[in-house]
Every structure is written in structure tokens, then in C-alpha cells.
Amino acid sequence: MANVVVFSQSGTLKGKIVDKDTKEPIPFANIVLENGGTLAGGATSDFDGNYIIKPITPGTYTLKATFVGYKGVLVNGMIINADQIRFYDIDMESTVETLETFVVTEYAIPLISKDNTVSGGHVTAEEIAKMPNRDANAIATSVGGVFSEDGERGNVRGARSDQTVMYIDGIRV
Incomplete structure (x- = not known):
């Protein structure tokens, strides 16, 4: 041992x-x-x-x-x-440090975007899934400034309907 x-x-x-x-x-x-x-x-x-x-x-x-x-x-x-x-x-040894003061504010989305000079918008797949009508023209009217009467092709801010262009997944419709 x-x-x-x-x-x-x-x-x-x-x-x-x-x-x-x-x-x-x-x-x-x-x-x-x-x-x-x-x-x-x-x-x-x-x-x-x-x-x-x-x-x-x-x-x-x-x-x-x-x-x-x-x-x-x-x-x-x-x-x-x-x-x-x-x-x-x-x-x-303790120290005293003066910290920078911050003013806390809540961000507010502006009602008017000064940089946006064109009309239009986009609708996500999630938003479309929540809509009762999935017709392209009906979906287009959900974007602000688009008007459609009796299921016709919509117009944007009073422009003629032939001056309005729609794209679905990047393809012109």
C-alpha cells in the first residue's frame, strides 16, 4: 500500500x-x-x-x-x-460625479410629412389578411387619399383613374 x-x-x-x-x-x-x-x-x-x-x-x-x-x-x-x-x-473613497441631465420626451408621428411630395402608400400582407375584401382596388382605397366609387378603379386625390398606377409585389397591375 x-x-x-x-x-x-x-x-x-x-x-x-x-x-x-x-x-x-x-x-x-x-x-x-x-x-x-x-x-x-x-x-x-x-x-x-x-x-x-x-x-x-x-x-x-x-x-x-x-x-x-x-x-x-x-x-x-x-x-x-x-x-x-x-x-x-x-x-x-467616494466620489461625486455630476451626470448630464436629459430631457425625456415622447416621439410624436407628424401629421404631415414635409419630405413626402408624392401620393401613395403601401399595405403589408398582415394588413391585407385582416381586411374583409382582398380585391386590389378595394385594398388601394384603404390608403389615404385614394377614392373609389362603386368598385371602380380608384383615383388618387382627384386625378383621373388612368393616371393611377398600382404595383403588387413589385409588378405593375
């Missing part, structure tokens, strides 16, 4: 993030460990401001802590040793 002994080759970083002035814990702050610009580990603080990052390969790291409304904290030269827990509490 053989006995195998296994040694851990990683370290742990634990700590608490608090407000510098009030000493209140800061929940949900982001803590990141980087090694040469490469992400090596990270965590988010809990409701009590506590965080833990493990496992961490032994080495020298840069610690970054961020949270909205607080100045970011950057700690260079954080040394993590194998089989050890490094404790590091972070005090974050």
Missing part, C-alpha cells in the same frame, strides 16, 4: 472593502488580480463587503478594486505565497 502526499501550490487573497469615511461595507465591488496585464483572478464582494480570491498561483500581482461612485483602488506589488492566506482590506 502506498501513501501519497499532495501539497497545495496556490495561495488565497481575502479581505473586506469598506467606505473610507463611514467604514460601512461596500457590497458588490469588483476585485481583480492581474499579473503583467493578464487577468489572474477576481471576485465580487458580498453583502458584508468580504471578498475571497482562490486559488492563486504564487507570484507578484496588481490588485484593482472598483465600484460605481467610488475612486478605483490600485495596489502594485501584491505578493501571494503558496499555502498562505494573504489578508488585504481595502478602503474606497
Whole structure:
């Protein structure tokens, strides 16, 4: 029978993030460990401001802590040793930022389109499916400005019916 002994080759970083002035814990702050610009580990603080990052390969790291409304904290030269827990509490300083003011309005569709200089319109397949009459002339009269009397071919804004053109699926009818 053989006995195998296994040694851990990683370290742990634990700590608490608090407000510098009030000493209140800061929940949900982001803590990141980087090694040469490469992400090596990270965590988010809990409701009590506590965080833990493990496992961490032994080495020298840069610690970054961020949270909205607080100045970011950057700690260079954080040394993590194998089989050890490094404790590091972070005090974050609150900042006051003036945000840009927005005026919120509801968009209103204009009654008259200044850019539309021609008469006409289009009817979608969904709109046609909801109509009781699917005759091309009847559908054309559903577009604003089109008039048809007794099932005749419609006219647009008083123009003669021979001056009106209809297209169905891009084909002139």
C-alpha cells in the first residue's frame, strides 16, 4: 500500500472593502488580480463587503478594486505565497460625479410629412389578411387619399383613374 502526499501550490487573497469615511461595507465591488496585464483572478464582494480570491498561483500581482461612485483602488506589488492566506482590506473613497441631465420626451408621428411630395402608400400582407375584401382596388382605397366609387378603379386625390398606377409585389397591375 502506498501513501501519497499532495501539497497545495496556490495561495488565497481575502479581505473586506469598506467606505473610507463611514467604514460601512461596500457590497458588490469588483476585485481583480492581474499579473503583467493578464487577468489572474477576481471576485465580487458580498453583502458584508468580504471578498475571497482562490486559488492563486504564487507570484507578484496588481490588485484593482472598483465600484460605481467610488475612486478605483490600485495596489502594485501584491505578493501571494503558496499555502498562505494573504489578508488585504481595502478602503474606497467616494466620489461625486455630476451626470448630464436629459430631457425625456415622447416621439410624436407628424401629421404631415414635409419630405413626402408624392401620393401613395403601401399595405403589408398582415394588413391585407385582416381586411374583409382582398380585391386590389378595394385594398388601394384603404390608403389615404385614394377614392373609389362603386368598385371602380380608384383615383388618387382627384386625378383621373388612368393616371393611377398600382404595383403588387413589385409588378405593375
